[in-house]
Amino acid sequence: MCLKRIKEISSQKILAILFLVSAVVVATAYIMEHYFAVLGCPLCHYERDVFTGAGLISLLSFILLPQRFQHYAILLLGFVFLGGALLAGYHVAVQQHWVSLPGFCASNDFSAFESVEALREQLLKTPFVRCDQVTWSLFGLSLAAYNTLISLCLALLCWGWGCKRK
Template identity: 30%
Template sequence: MAASLFAPLDKKAALLAFLIGLVAILGALASQVFGGLVPCELCLEQRMSYYWGLPLLAVILLTWNRLPLTVWYTAMAVVTAIFIWGAYMGAYHAGVEWGFWPGPTACTGVGEMVSFDAMSNLNAAHVVGCDVVQFRLFGISMAGYNALASLAMVGLLALSIFAQYRRQAR
């Protein structure tokens, strides 16, 4: 009976993780395009986990019953590791925003001066520091929400792996 509880859970958990990731990256892109928020260097770095992890997870979902188990486990482990890194980046960026630790000197205003080539376009450029919060909802910045979304995805992917393991162990 316990194994039957996990049978439909493996794919549903992975699909839910994919949907959370898709909403997160589309929300970030919409806030930039339609909301006028300018992403900093750490914001752009955080998006990399979605750009790499979501397509791989989509391939896994589309080939769910056709992948050999070793390939499936390896791919799921890679996707989970990508979003663990994404959760770390989101938490790191949120910590920079709260002033818990210093951010990279390139995006917190402590780095080198702007080059002469960049000076010619200085009026057109809009650079946002990584320690500047442009948007908060319920006291949490977008970096914080990214960390939470990535953590939720990691949990769901781990649940999917565990459920698949339990189903195969029957």
């Protein structure tokens, strides 16, 4: 029943929905970071990049592609969101200590600093959040867990809609 209704939606509306959801996710992340001091780790920023890319793809497809080719962009977006879900799921696994912390989440590259004092000043200025820390949660789920669910739902929306085409 639900799949039948999804298939009735035009490609323009699907792309608009995907753009709006992506924009809301990215805007929410920036608002939480800049107004509520919920800082993101490197994996959080990569997850945000997935939504930024998906938003750009959906917007450009909406504006530039003829409707008969928008189907391919929506199927591509399904894979983009699946990649985002896998990345966010990996982040949840890191937060729960099911897998080891990736190297880029544990340290910074210090080779560019000329002196120990310059390094010290930079470290004191720059907040760094480890990827295995849950900085914010709601109902026991971290933002990465919500990101996993949202990304999976969007991937299923894209592919559910794409099933109407041959």
